[in-house]
Amino acid sequence: MKGNEKKENGIVMSELAKKEKRFVMPDTFIIVAIIVLVMAALTWIVPPGSYDYQEVDVNGRMRTIAIDGTFHYLDKSEANPTGFLDYFKALYAGCVDAANIIFVIFTCAGTFGILVKTGAFHAGIGSVLV
Numbered sequence: 001m002k003g004n005e006k007k008e009n010g011i012v013m014s015e016l017a018k019k020e021k022r023f024v025m026p027d028t029f030i031i032v033a034i035i036v037l038v039m040a041a042l043t044w045i046v047p048p049g050s051y052d053y054q055e056v057d058v059n060g061r062m063r064t065i066a067i068d069g070t071f072h073y074l075d076k077s078e079a080n081p082t083g084f085l086d087y088f089k090a091l092y093a094g095c096v097d098a099a100n101i102i103f104v105i106f107t108c109a110g111t112f113g114i115l116v117k118t119g120a121f122h123a124g125i126g127s128v129l130v
Helices: 013-021 028-045 084-097 099-118 120-129
Strands: 053-058 061-066
Touching: 028 084, 084 099, 099 120
Parallel strands: none
Antiparallel strands: 053 061
16 A cells, blocks of 8 residues: 555545446446437427428339428428427337337347357357357
């Protein structure tokens, strides 16, 4: 131990200070909540606008596409900025809308996790490489 370091609970203080300065990545839900909060705030700042649309046949399927050069700003009466409760509804509504994709991702991740935990994945890779 150096002269200016103190020992506390069996840990040298300089080591404790080093551990406190380390960046810890926030949880995924915190990151998503911050991104949604920033986007909700931007609905109050960025003026709303819209394009005119037309129906076009693309490879036998009707698609709605924006017409180039028809962008126009909406009146303030037509603006719909995100309210306080809408912020909390956004994550739920997004999960409901994307439930099919979320289910597939969870199923694939679970299957892959089982393959890794049982050793089947590494055995299969080993048999291919040897």
